[in-house]
Amino acid sequence: MQLELLNEQGQASSKVDAPETVFGREYNEALVHQIVVAFQANARQGTRKQKDREEVKHSTKKPFRQKGTGRARAGMTSSPIWRGGGRTFPNTPEENFTQKINKKMYRAGMASIFSQLAREGRVAVVDSLKVDAPKTKLLAAKFKAMKLDSVLVIADQIDDNLYLASRNLPNVLVVEPRYADPLSLVHYRKVLVTKAAIDQLKEMFA
Numbered sequence: 001m002q003l004e005l006l007n008e009q010g011q012a013s014s015k016v017d018a019p020e021t022v023f024g025r026e027y028n029e030a031l032v033h034q035i036v037v038a039f040q041a042n043a044r045q046g047t048r049k050q051k052d053r054e055e056v057k058h059s060t061k062k063p064f065r066q067k068g069t070g071r072a073r074a075g076m077t078s079s080p081i082w083r084g085g086g087r088t089f090p091n092t093p094e095e096n097f098t099q100k101i102n103k104k105m106y107r108a109g110m111a112s113i114f115s116q117l118a119r120e121g122r123v124a125v126v127d128s129l130k131v132d133a134p135k136t137k138l139l140a141a142k143f144k145a146m147k148l149d150s151v152l153v154i155a156d157q158i159d160d161n162l163y164l165a166s167r168n169l170p171n172v173l174v175v176e177p178r179y180a181d182p183l184s185l186v187h188y189r190k191v192l193v194t195k196a197a198i199d200q201l202k203e204m205f206a
Helices: 029-042 103-119 136-145 160-166 182-187 195-205
Strands: 002-006 012-017 123-126 151-154 172-175 190-194
Touching: 029 103, 029 182, 103 123, 103 182, 103 195, 123 195, 136 160, 151 182, 160 172, 190 195
Parallel strands: 002 123, 123 190, 151 172, 151 190
Antiparallel strands: 002 012
16 A cells, blocks of 8 residues: 655655555444444543432422322422423433443554545655744644645654644644544544654554
8 A cells, every 4th residue: 555745835746655454454334433433432521410309409298189180190399200300310420431442443443444544545644744843833834835724643753842833723633643543533634644653553553
């Protein structure tokens, strides 16, 4: 598998060999869907709280007599079918949304995403990506010259200048290979990978 090597103007200057085990696999839509959903679920926090019928403020007095009113019988106003009553199965802060994904499945799913992006021409390689100062406008100008408006950069090393220059750009994310996640790969229009990061991706997902 070969990927385009981009220069600072965003033009393909040559080709770079990439491992088939990472960038040449068949696309497995079901597996990709599973790892993306699991990634989103594992990022959720159980911060929702609802009250059950014991916790709502109510009176234990019977709201009306049992017979003769024509209405359905009721014992107290905290009933879940009453307005203002407690929930039957309320959400609690202890709720666990995590989903387990086996390591082998995760590696195969990530390789499937990389392979599909490569087939669509959304993956490119750069020698390196550096800025001289921690200035957002310097990195923004670099991406503008490369005609990139939505990009995920996977760099082998991220120095302070690159990190500080990229964190305020809304459509740019710079990460190391170990922090590349399936949702970001799917979200951004272009994925830039440094040459040194390709070897790290091979070790992780091959």
